[in-house]
Amino acid sequence: MNHQILGAVALGYTPLIDQHRMVTATRLTVIPLxxxxxxxxxxxxxxxxxxxxxGGGTVILNVLSEDxxxxxxxxxxxxxxxxxxxxxxxxxxxxxxxxxALKKRATPLLLKGLPSAALAADIKACFKxxxxxxxxxxxxxxxxxxxxxxxxxxxxxxxxxxxxxxxTGVIGWPMQGVYEAPAVPGKTEVQADLQVIxxxxxxxxxxxxxxxxxxxxxxxxxxxxxxLRYLNSAAFGLPVEVASFRHAIMLxxxxxxxxxxxxxxxxxxxxxxxxxxxxxxxxxxxLMEELAKDTSDAxxxxxxxxxxxxxxxxxxxxxxxxxxxxxxPMPERVRQALVDETGPxxxxxxxxxxxxxxxxYDYRSAAEQLMLGAEEINMCVLRALSKAAQLE
Numbered sequence: 001m002n003h004q005i006l007g008a009v010a011l012g013y014t015p016l017i018d019q020h021r022m023v024t025a026t027r028l029t030v031i032p033l034x035x036x037x038x039x040x041x042x043x044x045x046x047x048x049x050x051x052x053x054x055g056g057g058t059v060i061l062n063v064l065s066e067d068x069x070x071x072x073x074x075x076x077x078x079x080x081x082x083x084x085x086x087x088x089x090x091x092x093x094x095x096x097x098x099x100x101a102l103k104k105r106a107t108p109l110l111l112k113g114l115p116s117a118a119l120a121a122d123i124k125a126c127f128k129x130x131x132x133x134x135x136x137x138x139x140x141x142x143x144x145x146x147x148x149x150x151x152x153x154x155x156x157x158x159x160x161x162x163x164x165x166x167x168t169g170v171i172g173w174p175m176q177g178v179y180e181a182p183a184v185p186g187k188t189e190v191q192a193d194l195q196v197i198x199x200x201x202x203x204x205x206x207x208x209x210x211x212x213x214x215x216x217x218x219x220x221x222x223x224x225x226x227x228l229r230y231l232n233s234a235a236f237g238l239p240v241e242v243a244s245f246r247h248a249i250m251l252x253x254x255x256x257x258x259x260x261x262x263x264x265x266x267x268x269x270x271x272x273x274x275x276x277x278x279x280x281x282x283x284x285x286x287l288m289e290e291l292a293k294d295t296s297d298a299x300x301x302x303x304x305x306x307x308x309x310x311x312x313x314x315x316x317x318x319x320x321x322x323x324x325x326x327x328x329p330m331p332e333r334v335r336q337a338l339v340d341e342t343g344p345x346x347x348x349x350x351x352x353x354x355x356x357x358x359x360x361y362d363y364r365s366a367a368e369q370l371m372l373g374a375e376e377i378n379m380c381v382l383r384a385l386s387k388a389a390q391l392e
Contacts (some may be wrong), residue, residue, distance in 0.1 A: 005043040006382075007375035008033055012358025013385060014172040015279050016060060016149065020273045023279045025058035025082070026385065027171055029358040032065045033374055041071035045078075051386040052079040060110065060171075062335040062356050063107060073098050079106060084131060087113040089140070099126045106307075110149070114141025129168065134158070174314060175356075196220040197265045197327055204258045205329040210249050217245050223264065230260055234390050259302045266309050266316060266330075277315050283388050284352050285309030290380035291348050291372070300333075306336045307345045308352060355381055 009030050016025040027047065032039060034344045046064075053057045060082045064071040072083060073095075089095055090199050092110055100300075102109060103126040111127040113136050118124075130144045133152035150162040150169040159170055171247065217224050224245060231242040231252075242248045249257055266281045273374075288308035292301040314321055336343030347369050354362035357375075367377060 002379075004040055006047060006378040008039060009375065009378065010355075010360045010363045010374060011356075012363075013381065014356060014358070015171060015276055016169050017276050018169045018172050021275045023276060023311045024169065025051075025060055028035045028059040028063055028067065029062040030064065031358065031363075032068070032097075033360070033364075037065075038066040039065060039071075041068060041075050041082045043071065044068065044200055045075060045081075047382060048081070049078065050081060051382050051389065052078075052272050056080065056242040057389055058082065060084060062112075070126070073102060082108040082110055082128070084110045084112045085127070087111060087115040090119060090127070091115045091117065096123055099123055102126065102249055109226075111144060114139075114144065116141055118142040119144065119378060120278045123154050131171065144387055162381060173280065175277065175280060175315060196223055197261055201261050201265070204254045204261070205351070207254065212245050213249070214245055214346050225266055227260065230263065230391065255299065255302055259305055260307045262309050266313060275317055277312050279307050280356065281316070282391065283384055284311055284349075284356075286387050287380060287384035288345070288348050290384045291351070291370075291377070293380070303331045303334055303346060304345055306331065306351065307337050310334065311338060311352075312350060319363070351377070359362045 009032055012029040014027050015023040016027055018024050030044060037350040038243065044061075045183050048059060048061070058080050061072065061077075062084045063072060065081055066089070069083075069085070069089070077083065085099070090099065099109065100122065108128045111130045113349070114130070116134065121143070124144060124146070127144075127146055129149045131151055133185070134150070134154075137151060140378070148166065149169045149171055150167045153159050153162060153172060153174060155174050158174070162170055196216060196219055200213060203213055203216060205311075217227075219269045227248070228242055231238060231248050232260070238251060240251075242251065263282070263285065266285075267278050276366075283338040285305045285308040287304040289301055292304040297300060310328075313324060313328075317324060325335060325339070330338075333343050333345055337345040337349055347366060351366035351370060351372075354366050363377075367374065
């Protein structure tokens with residue numbers, strides 16, 4: 001993956017979530033790092049196609065450059081790409097022919113924001129949805145009558161209210177703060193369906209033998225199935241098929257097995273409302289691992305993966321990290337980042353958050369602190385998104 005455009009933009013990603021809390025698409029935001037940069041739409045499409053080939057999942061392109069977006073609208077993007085078009089461009093009569101040509105090719109378009117005046121019927125028919133920030137609605141504008149995707153939500157209450165007002169989907173999922181549930185008498189520290197995973201991680205941490213680990217795993221056959229499915233996935237890249245837990249331990253060793261149990265811990269929740277959080281946690285872990293690829297320390301790479309993966313565990317299990325650490329083994333450098341917001345992994349976590357929020361200011365700040373270039377970061381972002389898509 002070597003595309004010149006990756007050195008000239010900041011990439012951000014966020015999920016599109018439907019009323020059932022299913023992630024139905026990924027919104028990729030493309031922000032030029034210099035306003036005068038000459039960016040090629042064909043390069044952007046080539047980079048995106050490596051992660052989302054035709055038929056490989058839906059991606060929404062949110063391009064914050066009028067010139068690059070214009071170039072994109074003049075190409076023939078894959079059918080799995082949806083393109084956001086700002087209302088001012090949709091209302092520009094000089095672009096009508098371009099939009100109608102895209103409709104003829106069945107390219108899905110999203111109208112971003114409310115136009116100041118009603119769009120002509122043939123132009124409105126070019127768009128599948130309208131994307132509205134919370135602030136867009138308060139500013140007013142012409143009602144489009146299109147199904148609505150809501151962005152700019154700041155809380156779970158905002159999300160519920162948006163769906164009650166008839167939104168088809170929401171873009172992004174608020175993840176600030178700690179979700180702490182009220183105490184329930186008799187409830188264990190960690191949900192019962194996750195207890196076997198936590199016990200296995202603890203036993204591996206203590207270096208227990210494979211027989212004891214297998215006995216623990218046999219208590220949850222569905223967990224054993226999930227583990228083998230992950231290990232045999234294309235993203236894992238093992239040269240042979242793994243047929244048993246014992247075989248997996250022989251191939252991977254305890255350290256890497258613990259890492260994949262951590263992945264299962266963050267994807268095993270049966271709570272449907274946790275799907276967007278699980279989506280984010282997997283990508284955080286994989287992105288932090290990619291950012292650590294240049295280090296020769298395999299332990300640090302695995303810890304970075306766990307740091308990103310566990311960074312939303314307080315939301316998933318609805319407990320603060322101070323309580324979770326009592327039952328879930330966690331490396332000290334990971335604990336520093338998640339509990340104290342210090343240590344060597346904290347700057348990487350800040351960079352990941354900047355990517356999630358598509359914040360170019362925070363992106364620049366974190367990149368400078370880590371002395372990483374945009375091309376290197378963006379290649380890591382795309383590789384992480386590609387691996388995540390293979391695992392799901």
